[in-house]
Amino acid sequence: MRECAVTKSAIAFLVAASLVFGACSAGSDGSPSDDPTDKGSVGSHGPLSASVQPGLKAVYAPKRVPYFVTFGSFRLCRKSDAEGTPVLERVAYTTSVEPSSISPIIRRIPPAEDRAGQAINWAPLLGVLGKPRNYYFGKAKGRLEQVSGSRVEDLCSEIKDHDHEYTELLNVMKVSAAGGQVENFSIYYHVGRDEFVLQVPWTLIGCGAQIDPSICQR
Amino acid sequence: MCRQVGGVVNRTFTRGRGLSAVILLTLAATVPTISASTATAATDKPIAFTVALPASLISSDVLVEAVPTTEAVEASPTNFTYVIPQSDVTSQAGRLLVAVDPKALPAKYISDLGRVNFAVSAVDAQNFYGTILTSQAVSDPTSGIVSWVDPEDITDVVPSAFTTINDRVPVVKLSQTLLKGGPPSIDDLTKASRPAPSDDDSEFPTDPSYRSSKCPDGGSGPHAIDKVDEYILPATIGTTYPIGNSVAWMTTSSADGNGASYGAAMRYAGSGIQADSSTFADGSWGKSWLKSADSRSYQANVKYVDMWFHGYLNPDCDHHHYYAIKETGGTGENAGIERPTTWDKKWCQPTSPGPFWRTSGKKYEYGAAIKADAGLGLDLGIRRSYTTSQRTDYTIKGSNKSLCGNNDYPSNSGKLMERWLSAVQ
Numbered sequence: 001m002r003e004c005a006v007t008k009s010a011i012a013f014l015v016a017a018s019l020v021f022g023a024c025s026a027g028s029d030g031s032p033s034d035d036p037t038d039k040g041s042v043g044s045h046g047p048l049s050a051s052v053q054p055g056l057k058a059v060y061a062p063k064r065v066p067y068f069v070t071f072g073s074f075r076l077c078r079k080s081d082a083e084g085t086p087v088l089e090r091v092a093y094t095t096s097v098e099p100s101s102i103s104p105i106i107r108r109i110p111p112a113e114d115r116a117g118q119a120i121n122w123a124p125l126l127g128v129l130g131k132p133r134n135y136y137f138g139k140a141k142g143r144l145e146q147v148s149g150s151r152v153e154d155l156c157s158e159i160k161d162h163d164h165e166y167t168e169l170l171n172v173m174k175v176s177a178a179g180g181q182v183e184n185f186s187i188y189y190h191v192g193r194d195e196f197v198l199q200v201p202w203t204l205i206g207c208g209a210q211i212d213p214s215i216c217q218r
Numbered sequence: 219m220c221r222q223v224g225g226v227v228n229r230t231f232t233r234g235r236g237l238s239a240v241i242l243l244t245l246a247a248t249v250p251t252i253s254a255s256t257a258t259a260a261t262d263k264p265i266a267f268t269v270a271l272p273a274s275l276i277s278s279d280v281l282v283e284a285v286p287t288t289e290a291v292e293a294s295p296t297n298f299t300y301v302i303p304q305s306d307v308t309s310q311a312g313r314l315l316v317a318v319d320p321k322a323l324p325a326k327y328i329s330d331l332g333r334v335n336f337a338v339s340a341v342d343a344q345n346f347y348g349t350i351l352t353s354q355a356v357s358d359p360t361s362g363i364v365s366w367v368d369p370e371d372i373t374d375v376v377p378s379a380f381t382t383i384n385d386r387v388p389v390v391k392l393s394q395t396l397l398k399g400g401p402p403s404i405d406d407l408t409k410a411s412r413p414a415p416s417d418d419d420s421e422f423p424t425d426p427s428y429r430s431s432k433c434p435d436g437g438s439g440p441h442a443i444d445k446v447d448e449y450i451l452p453a454t455i456g457t458t459y460p461i462g463n464s465v466a467w468m469t470t471s472s473a474d475g476n477g478a479s480y481g482a483a484m485r486y487a488g489s490g491i492q493a494d495s496s497t498f499a500d501g502s503w504g505k506s507w508l509k510s511a512d513s514r515s516y517q518a519n520v521k522y523v524d525m526w527f528h529g530y531l532n533p534d535c536d537h538h539h540y541y542a543i544k545e546t547g548g549t550g551e552n553a554g555i556e557r558p559t560t561w562d563k564k565w566c567q568p569t570s571p572g573p574f575w576r577t578s579g580k581k582y583e584y585g586a587a588i589k590a591d592a593g594l595g596l597d598l599g600i601r602r603s604y605t606t607s608q609r610t611d612y613t614i615k616g617s618n619k620s621l622c623g624n625n626d627y628p629s630n631s632g633k634l635m636e637r638w639l640s641a642v643q
Binding site for chain 2: 051052053054055056057058059060069073074075118119120123124125126127128129135136137160162202205207215216218
């Protein structure tokens with residue numbers, strides 16, 4: 001699937017445009033390009049995919065605030081072998097209720113033969129109270145590294161195999177009593193000298209007083 | 219190839235690579251490359267679909283007909299097919315290529331959304347072959363270039379954005395990009411073994427070339443199609459499996475044009491029913507199911523027709539297609555269904571309590587989603603992608619919970635289930 005190369009000067013225009021999904025290409029946000037039966041739904045720029053369909057995860061506030069909540073399960077992959085290797089730069093968040101902080105971190109999961117202990121400790125983290133390495137359910141394993149400069153080598157077709165190594169983007173949110181709501185976020189990366197943006201259609205919510213009660217009321 | 223020009227993406231066609239399917243977006247058009255298996259036919263008409271040809275058939279053995287739209291079938295039970303000119307049916311590298319100009323189709327064969335159901339039939343020395351499928355014509359209003367796509371590849375259709383231009387080919391505007399690939403490709407013509415001819419069967423001589431010339435062609439002109447029956451069948455469109463105090467539900471919007479592929483079946487005289495085809499059916503409907511802690515399956519009613527294709531010179535060529543023509547808008551649910559026990563827990567992940575919802579996902583397939591008690595006596599399947607109009611919600615309660623997918627992690631899987639975290643650790 002061909003994608004459009006977005007020049008640096010056009011990024012601001014594209015990001016501002018409400019139809020940025022469609023501005024460039026037909027592609028999908030997680031479906032491998034070589035699978036004719038896969039039906040991705042969201043447009044993306046460039047060869048990077050985050051392996052998610054549009055959705056939302058909210059987490060109820062625990063008794064103590066401020067608290068940490070980690071939103072992951074964004075398994076990054078390359079849609080085809082034809083393009084070069086994406087190199088991540090940064091993540092930008094579109095927030096409607098500003099959390100105390102939110103920061104991205106990359107988590108590397110090795111191939112299955114190198115995953116010792118319980119499989120659940122190697123699973124991606126959909127929305128879990130806690131922060132690396134301290135989650136409510138225990139210790140999530142994997143090697144952590146910063147976003148900037150991280151390379152995404154795995155093909156989306158490869159990570160369909162659960163045993164294959166993969167790269168997960170985690171978003172660690174620190175939430176005060178007010179709560180925090182990220183409507184969606186954008187991953188900035190480059191392939192060679194071409195700059196790209198992947199807009200990820202996932203909403204992240206840490207419950208608190210300023211979040212819509214219909215979401216956070218237990 | 220896309221090239222950025224002053225903030226607006228232009229696209230360039232490379233001649234000789236075949237037409238790409240184009241969906242117009244309000245900012246720019248997009249050009250996905252098509253797979254190597256599709257290509258232009260000898261004519262300039264766009265390829266409506268392709269079929270993998272058995273070795274025993276050549277393109278002149280195969281008859282392609284457009285069948286009347288849902289509206290036409292509901293308006294009148296007796297109709298005729300529209301025969302695609304044989305010169306537009308060619309083969310290349312073992313694939314049948316069917317070229318169709320949607321503007322040349324009479325109105326009763328192409329829906330307002332540009333969808334056409336095509337019936338394919340052929341015969342060799344041993345077998346009858348057939349299939350039925352849906353393809354959808356789309357056009358770029360800027361260039362006027364028309365091409366065909368698999369309607370399953372269009373997952374977000376904005377009904378108010380449909381405009382028919384004066385040549386009746388609809389323009390599709392999408393709020394989200396989606397197009398992948400091009401026209402539908404069929405990998406298997408359904409095969410129905412014919413009954414062995416008797417020794418004195420003068421109507422059915424053993425010379426294969428005679429058979430081929432008499433069936434399915436049956437002489438000049440289109441064939442009669444009569445709707446001999448119709449069925450309203452419930453199709454399972456989704457399932458939810460909350461556990462403990464969690465609740466879950468589904469929501470679908472009522473946008474016209476959203477739909478799904480539903481299994482189809484066919485039967486030649488004297489043969490059994492073969493169920494390998496599918497058509498795309500849609501309707502205007504919407505439903506928001508109530509929250510429930512029960513395991514549930516969600517049904518949408520689908521209208522199936524039994525269409526009798528007849529009027530062939532050799533009546534052995536008469537056959538029936540059973541296929542879905544519309545989603546009626548009726549809905550239902552089954553509560554208290556059994557939870558799946560075969561999913562691999564490797565696709566489970568720990569999840570803190572709170573709401574979760576998901577729209578599109580991998581193809582959601584149920585082989586036996588449609589039980590046709592009334593008349594067909596067989597289970598047909600539903601191939602359904604979540605569209606953005608179909609959403610699954612879970613409100614997760616309790617801290618010992620995990621969400622599991624059936625074929626991927628929950629944010630991308632076809633089906634979802636909630637499980638106790640302790641059960642999957």
